[in-house]
Amino acid sequence: MLQSQAQQTVEVSVGRVCTIAEYLLERLVQLNVTSIFGVPGDFNLAFLDYIESHSKLGWVGNCNELNAAYAADGYARVKEGSIGVVVTTFGQKNKLVLHHTFGDGRYDMYFKAAQQVVISHASLQDKATAAAEIDRVITDCVLMARPVYLVLPTDLVSAQIPAERLQTPLNTEPPQNDPETESVVLDEIVKLIEEAERGVIILVDACSIRRNVKDEVFEFAKKTRFPVYSTPMGKTAIPEDYELHGGIYAGVTSRPEVKAKVESAKLIISVGGLKTNFNTGNFTNKISPAQTVELHSDHTRIRLATYHGIGMKHLLPKLTERMQPFKEDVKAIDVPEFTLPVSQEDNDKISHLWLWPRLGQFFKKGDIIVAEAGTAYFGALEIPMPGGSVFMSQFLWCSIGWTVGSTLGAAIAARDMGLPRVILFVGDGSIQMTAQELSTMIRYGVKPIIFVLKNNGYTAERYLHDENAQYNDIATWQGFFLPPMGGTEGETCQSYTVRTKNELSQLLDNVEFAKAEKIQLVEPLMDTHDAPRVLKVLAALLKKAKLEE
Amino acid sequence: MLQSQAQQTVEVSVGRVCTIAEYLLERLVQLNVTSIFGVPGDFNLAFLDYIESHSKLGWVGNCNELNAAYAADGYARVKEGSIGVVVTTFGQKNKLVLHHTFGDGRYDMYFKAAQQVVISHASLQDKATAAAEIDRVITDCVLMARPVYLVLPTDLVSAQIPAERLQTPLNTEPPQNDPETESVVLDEIVKLIEEAERGVIILVDACSIRRNVKDEVFEFAKKTRFPVYSTPMGKTAIPEDYELHGGIYAGVTSRPEVKAKVESAKLIISVGGLKTNFNTGNFTNKISPAQTVELHSDHTRIRLATYHGIGMKHLLPKLTERMQPFKEDVKAIDVPEFTLPVSQEDNDKISHLWLWPRLGQFFKKGDIIVAEAGTAYFGALEIPMPGGSVFMSQFLWCSIGWTVGSTLGAAIAARDMGLPRVILFVGDGSIQMTAQELSTMIRYGVKPIIFVLKNNGYTAERYLHDENAQYNDIATWQGFFLPPMGGTEGETCQSYTVRTKNELSQLLDNVEFAKAEKIQLVEPLMDTHDAPRVLKVLAALLKKAKLEE
Incomplete structure (x- = not known):
């Protein structure tokens, strides 16, 4: 089941047809998916046959569907660039009063319920559009780093469609930033950084992980030698044993030395910020927008101005390029040591x-x-x-x-x-x-x-x-x-x-x-x-x- | 925790106010609910305090929410006339980025997802209408025998409302049938029964249980001495050791003697029928509409004619009243014996x-x-x-x-x-x-x-x-x-x-x-x-x- 990018040849031949099931599975294999999670059910068994007989995919049968969803989530979080996949029942086109329904002729209730929690969805009903719909939904999943939902009716599992689209890998890169706006944004950020002299810190948050800019932000940090702090949801986005990692910041729940450093910074470069109640110490973060540059997946905010469409994935490397390498002795940089010594207590209870x-x-x-x-x-x-x-x-x-x-x-x-x-x-x-x-x-x-x-x-x-x-x-x-x-x-x-x-x-x-x-x-x-x-x-x-x- | 109808005094005093939580719980107590299922969560703890301190209610803490829903379902099925109740988190009015959300400011996704599977729902936002909304939703639950969904925001749990509506019990009786139509329906059914002479059978199905007409249909059966058969989903609606219970009918999956009897009947009185794939032997039921009277909760079908609004709960007792008691020897009635002798096998494996x-x-x-x-x-x-x-x-x-x-x-x-x-x-x-x-x-x-x-x-x-x-x-x-x-x-x-x-x-x-x-x-x-x-x-x-x- 192990494979590298290079081994990902398309199983179905060029110019030939394949079934919709094969098409879908091939797209997943191209994304380096090797295991699929779920529970067998009457209406997905025909599809599971394709998984079971696939040379590059393994089936992981979970005890129930909720657990399967959690497993797929965990899989995706570890296997960066890939996705987690769950197969459940049910989807049918004709409207008989079947089991696994409420007997009221509605077949779309799972689909409608799922729409509340997904970023993109499709119900395949037509083999002419099936491949494009599969591609759209999977691309959204990777690009937006959010769940998607695909309904594959039993009667379409083995329907034949052309296979040639599989020769073109899915484009899961974020769109390029508008060059003119990006240039203005870079100038503005560089100016603020220069003005702040060395009073700049980097605050990494949840979406630096979700949107896959961990390497880009670390390169920026290493070149500039700006101290790095993480929010709770940004934990381990930057190696925590990095000498300039100062610890975890979340408002008044932070350690006092971390709170003091972050809140007294002249400029905060916030990467992939997510201001939830727990992630901000119940909204006690004292970070003035006037002293903050926020880098997000699809926009950039410089102090009070928002630049729509300027995403961090492409912006960050350019920003790093604009920075002068910091040459002085790293020991001179004032950052708390991120460490937690074992407490001595006068009893043997596990506290x-x-x-x-x-x-x-x-x-x-x-x-x-x-x-x-x-x-x-x-x-x-x-x-x-x-x-x-x-x-x-x-x-x-x-x-x-x-x-x-x-x-x-x-x-x-x-x-x-x-x-x-x-x-x-x-x-x-x-x-x-x-x-x-x-x-x-x-x-x-x-x-x-x-x-x-x-x-x-x-x-x-x-x-x-x-x-x-x-x-x-x-x-x-x-x-x-x-x-x-x-x-x-x-x-x-x-x-x-x-x-x-x-x-x-x-x-x-x-x-x-x-x-x-x-x-x-x-x-x-x-x-x-x-x-x-x-x-x-x-x-x-x-x-x-x-x-x- | 045990109580009878008589003991169901209202805990809150007449003319006084009560909290919305107390109002809701009192309505449940009036329906003979004694246990409530669920899982504690940050946003329901204030409500759980009311349950924990209620003299007539017990809290059953489940391991997870799915299991809690199943438990409530089982409770309701055994405790006829009562309902099963599950409490889960979450509901909030203000739109902070809180945990238990997706962080996108949407607070209605659970509500919207639930709407796919409930017959009635309410999100309490205003204490002026809260009591009426609670009453409406609970009434629908009992009357329609289907799940309902009520959102009680944390900040309304202890809001004070007038208590006097609690003096009027909820009316959970099905509406009366239109007398004129009902009279025509009764005449038609009686005529068909007479024409069929003794070639009538009763087929009890799922909704005779759900809509609580088991007693009414059994009275009808005993007075007329018509043979009774059940579908799979009607099993035990009529006592299976009743001498004229002939067994389970579901098309070609039936035992041959049952199939022969049901399919050769001159007239079938179908009670609470639900034609699902498994309940009908994958739609192999050979029951001609021309030989069938279908009694449902909200309509009656006589051969090919549908009489809307004529429900079985009130119709059945009147039909029974119109019947002549059957006086002949019950042994003369030709009905298969519903029995299943233990098979003799030549090995000791549990088959x-x-x-x-x-x-x-x-x-x-x-x-x-x-x-x-x-x-x-x-x-x-x-x-x-x-x-x-x-x-x-x-x-x-x-x-x-x-x-x-x-x-x-x-x-x-x-x-x-x-x-x-x-x-x-x-x-x-x-x-x-x-x-x-x-x-x-x-x-x-x-x-x-x-x-x-x-x-x-x-x-x-x-x-x-x-x-x-x-x-x-x-x-x-x-x-x-x-x-x-x-x-x-x-x-x-x-x-x-x-x-x-x-x-x-x-x-x-x-x-x-x-x-x-x-x-x-x-x-x-x-x-x-x-x-x-x-x-x-x-x-x-x-x-x-x-x-x-």
């Missing part, structure tokens, strides 16, 4: 204060680190991660349980890419949402290390509203649930309950454990009401805001 | 042929029997069930995994109603969809008996398309997954693997097992390619239809 810096010592280059929206996320946020590691979370939508499915997808992508370790942090409430996908990990032989923070329920919710409400309690699961899901304890899987700092430290120092050669599940027992620093600050903020309402 | 009749001997009056769409459903269909038992399945939408969540809800409703046993049949593929809800069963102390048919994957799909396709394989789970989910084996739960007919028979005959005093999970090992008779017939039909396309 958040101790846990996260200690885990920081465990991470290695190339690790994929996944953290659930909850205490796990808020804790992982503050650990500086090694260069070449990828931090994954879903912190806008905040669907808990997302990490379990996405860890499966990430692990499958990581295996393709030769990345050895995927490490998941998830709460005991969150894992219950999607736990069955552990069995899919076992089935497909991926070997993540899974930390289940065992603290008796939805601790983040307790902080955000009422610490003692019973609805934040959960069913008590009793560890060791890999064997019932198909693992053989000690052979294909290994489960650990750790009660003390010392026990966890020993485990983290165990060379065999660190090698991640089987799927491992670790349950650190933690206090119900303990939480990482950032969550505590944020919760206090939200409570204060509520009282003032 | 579908043997399994279902054997299970039939295990069922008792008052049992709630739940069967997953798959081999479980097709097998259970043919077993005659005891009077007073309820058969539950979801055979139009066919979402596999539905039964696990709905068994939880059914069991909670059954406990309210003093019904001792809920018995679930689910495949090993289906249970993986929603398995975590077993932990909720353990947590809330309900004690269903769960049979997991262990046959290595999606056997129904194998029959419908390709027996050996790998996408129909699943992860191998290894039984005994109640203890990891919080059960204590031998105390609060008990797991069994049964390999032979003899082992299963012994278990079924075990008095302690039959008492269902703890949650019990039984895994009968079955052949991957074995299937019940009806599935085999249906699969052959579908394959033939495909070849002829």
Whole structure:
């Protein structure tokens, strides 16, 4: 199943016809898709036959559709430039009262529901336009980095269409910027940078990852030697062990030294900014538009002026070219050291204060680190991660349980890419949402290390509203649930309950454990009401805001 | 939490105000709702506080939202006249870029997506209309027996509104029929019945259950002594041990003697008919409209003429009144005996042929029997069930995994109603969809008996398309997954693997097992390619239809 760009020859012959299914799959292969996720269902089986018999594609059967979607998301986040694909049932052209419908003759309800969450969609009804529609929807998916939805009716799966369009790769490059406007924009930015002298910082955010400008912004940073900070959603866009990475900025939830530096900058170059409540410390970011240049995928904002159509993918390299290389001693640059020493406490209980810096010592280059929206996320946020590691979370939508499915997808992508370790942090409430996908990990032989923070329920919710409400309690699961899901304890899987700092430290120092050669599940027992620093600050903020309402 | 109609006093005082949350909950209590399902989320916590502190309502925290919806569905199906309620996040009026959104300022996407599947909906934005909107939506839910969707923004949860509307119970009776039209309809039906002499049969279908006319149709049947048959979706609408119940009719998938009787009837009184593909043996029902009277919730069809607005709830009792009581010896009536003897086989493997009749001997009056769409459903269909038992399945939408969540809800409703046993049949593929809800069963102390048919994957799909396709394989789970989910084996739960007919028979005959005093999970090992008779017939039909396309 492994393949490089070069190997991506078109399976169907030039000048010949192919089926619509083959056309679609070939387009996915051209985007370096190697695994497709989903659940078989009566009306997609004919299409699944094409996947099962495809030499370059593997089918990953999930336990349910939600988990499949999460897995595809995780796959796409690790496999940059590729996409995640989910196949579900159902689509039919004729209007019989079939199962998998409401029996009311409506066949478009899934399509209409999906339209609420996708950037582009098509329902193939005509083989004359099918290829163009497939190309349009897939191109939008890559270009906009957003979900798309394609309905392929059973009766069109094997319909024959010309194959020659497949010879032309999809153009997934963002459009070029208008040269005249771009030139003005560059002049303006260069002027502001010069005026700010060395009081410039770079703030990388979510869309620097989504819109794939991580390399471009890092080149800009290295040439200029401007200090770099990340928002929570920009975490690991720039290697966090880069000597001029100063840490994470999110308003009043930031560490004080980071907050002071960012908010006193003369000029902020914001890359791919996304101003959500959690990403900005509940909108406490003190960044004046008058001191900010915002680079986005499809526009640029310089102080108060917006330049539509000027996207960062093409702008950034030109901006870097305009910069003078910074020659002075890097040590003279005043940037906080992004580090988090392990706290000394006078007891052996596993606290958040101790846990996260200690885990920081465990991470290695190339690790994929996944953290659930909850205490796990808020804790992982503050650990500086090694260069070449990828931090994954879903912190806008905040669907808990997302990490379990996405860890499966990430692990499958990581295996393709030769990345050895995927490490998941998830709460005991969150894992219950999607736990069955552990069995899919076992089935497909991926070997993540899974930390289940065992603290008796939805601790983040307790902080955000009422610490003692019973609805934040959960069913008590009793560890060791890999064997019932198909693992053989000690052979294909290994489960650990750790009660003390010392026990966890020993485990983290165990060379065999660190090698991640089987799927491992670790349950650190933690206090119900303990939480990482950032969550505590944020919760206090939200409570204060509520009282003032 | 137990209560009768009489106890349903209004908690809020006359002439006083109440919060919108209290108003809504009071309406639910008036409909005999005692448990509410869902998952806590940041934006619903304020509302959950009202549920948690309500003296007549209990909160059931599910592992995820899908499972919660299934549980509410199961609850409603058992608790007739009541409704199932799910609370999820999210709803906000102001348009900040909050988590649980896509960050694009749209707050109505869940609402719009939900509109595809609900019969009625409201988004409360104004406290002046909130009470009327709540009443409208809940009334539609009961009256139409379909899902509804209500958005309650966080900032309106505690808004004060007048409470006096609560003194007037919601009117959930179907509207009266127009007397003149109804009179014509009755005359026409009586005439056809007389003309058919004794060649009349009654065919009960899905909507006799959904629209709550089971009692009315049974009265009609008992007075006239017309033979009764059920479609698959009408199963247990009429007690299956009723001496004139002839069995299940669904076109060519019916047993031959049933098919012959139904298709040779001079007149068919069809009650609550729903002509879906599976419910009609893939549309092979040979029932001529010229020989049929169709009774529906909102119209009546007599041969080829449709009478709009004439609904069966009020029509049926009047029709029964017009009938002459049948006085002759009931034994003279020619109706097949609805029975399924246990097959003798020359081996000890647990086959579908043997399994279902054997299970039939295990069922008792008052049992709630739940069967997953798959081999479980097709097998259970043919077993005659005891009077007073309820058969539950979801055979139009066919979402596999539905039964696990709905068994939880059914069991909670059954406990309210003093019904001792809920018995679930689910495949090993289906249970993986929603398995975590077993932990909720353990947590809330309900004690269903769960049979997991262990046959290595999606056997129904194998029959419908390709027996050996790998996408129909699943992860191998290894039984005994109640203890990891919080059960204590031998105390609060008990797991069994049964390999032979003899082992299963012994278990079924075990008095302690039959008492269902703890949650019990039984895994009968079955052949991957074995299937019940009806599935085999249906699969052959579908394959033939495909070849002829």
